[in-house]
Amino acid sequence: EPEVTQTPSHQVTQMGQEVILRCVPISNHLYFYWYRQILGQKVEFLVSFYNNEISEKSEIFDDQFSVERPDGSNFTLKIRSTKLEDSAMYFCANPRQEHTGELFFGEGSRLTVL
Amino acid sequence: GENVEQHPSTLSVQEGDSAVIKCTYSDSASNYFPWYKQELGKRPQLIIDIRSNVGEKKDQRIAVTLNKTAKHFSLHITETQPEDSAVYFCAAWGSNYKLTFGKGTLLTVNP
Numbered sequence: 001e002p003e004v005t006q007t008p009s010h011q012v013t014q015m016g017q018e019v020i021l022r023c024v025p026i027s028n029h030l031y032f033y034w035y036r037q038i039l040g041q042k043v044e045f046l047v048s049f050y051n052n053e054i055s056e057k058s059e060i061f062d063d064q065f066s067v068e069r070p071d072g073s074n075f076t077l078k079i080r081s082t083k084l085e086d087s088a089m090y091f092c093a094n095p096r097q098e099h100t101g102e103l104f105f106g107e108g109s110r111l112t113v114l
Numbered sequence: 115g116e117n118v119e120q121h122p123s124t125l126s127v128q129e130g131d132s133a134v135i136k137c138t139y140s141d142s143a144s145n146y147f148p149w150y151k152q153e154l155g156k157r158p159q160l161i162i163d164i165r166s167n168v169g170e171k172k173d174q175r176i177a178v179t180l181n182k183t184a185k186h187f188s189l190h191i192t193e194t195q196p197e198d199s200a201v202y203f204c205a206a207w208g209s210n211y212k213l214t215f216g217k218g219t220l221l222t223v224n225p
Binding site for chain 1 (some may be wrong): 150159160203205210211212213215216218
């Protein structure tokens with residue numbers, strides 16, 4: 001089964017600091033997603049990335065967030081100035097096949113903002 | 115955009131009983147409805163899904179039904195076991211190529 005891998009598994013940071021979360025998607029897939037899950041709550045859509053461009057972003061994905069593909073394969077989610085309410089699990093995901101909803105989620109990166 | 119409602123938020127059953135979780139969606143263009151199981155501290159794992167051209171799908175003790183007219187779908191777990199205890203999320207895949215999740219159901223199976 002294909003695997004989506006994320007690093008770090010857990011990061012603790014001070015409020016106001018920049019954080020970069022990384023994801024290695026299923027290779028050669030054009031669609032890519034970031035989701036967020038605050039502890040005890042539902043999985044929320046952050047942003048979708050298609051063919052190296054942002055396809056759609058939610059209202060959560062404000063100017064403090066950015067997504068990049070720095071080396072053509074890995075993806076990063078950057079939060080420029082973290083807030084307490086950014087504390088959550090961040091999942092990246094790929095569909096099994098393009099244009100389908102069967103998403104494979106990475107193990108997640110737990111972000112704790114103090 | 116799509117809105118997915120899920121009920122109940124918590125469900126407690128005795129081992130061996132059945133469990134039913136229900137979801138409704140708003141976007142009539144949604145055509146794929148997966149269910150995810152999430153254990154504490156883990157990622158969501160796909161357990162079963164259904165596409166809009168099918169009314170029912172079964173996989174051993176798990177089944178999902180879809181009523182497109184009413185825009186609702188349900189997860190049925192029969193002969194529940196303690197290892198079924200987890201949070202279950204329904205989701206809908208819409209015309210905007212993203213999954214929208216329900217708020218989740220905490221299922222507790224008591225031995």
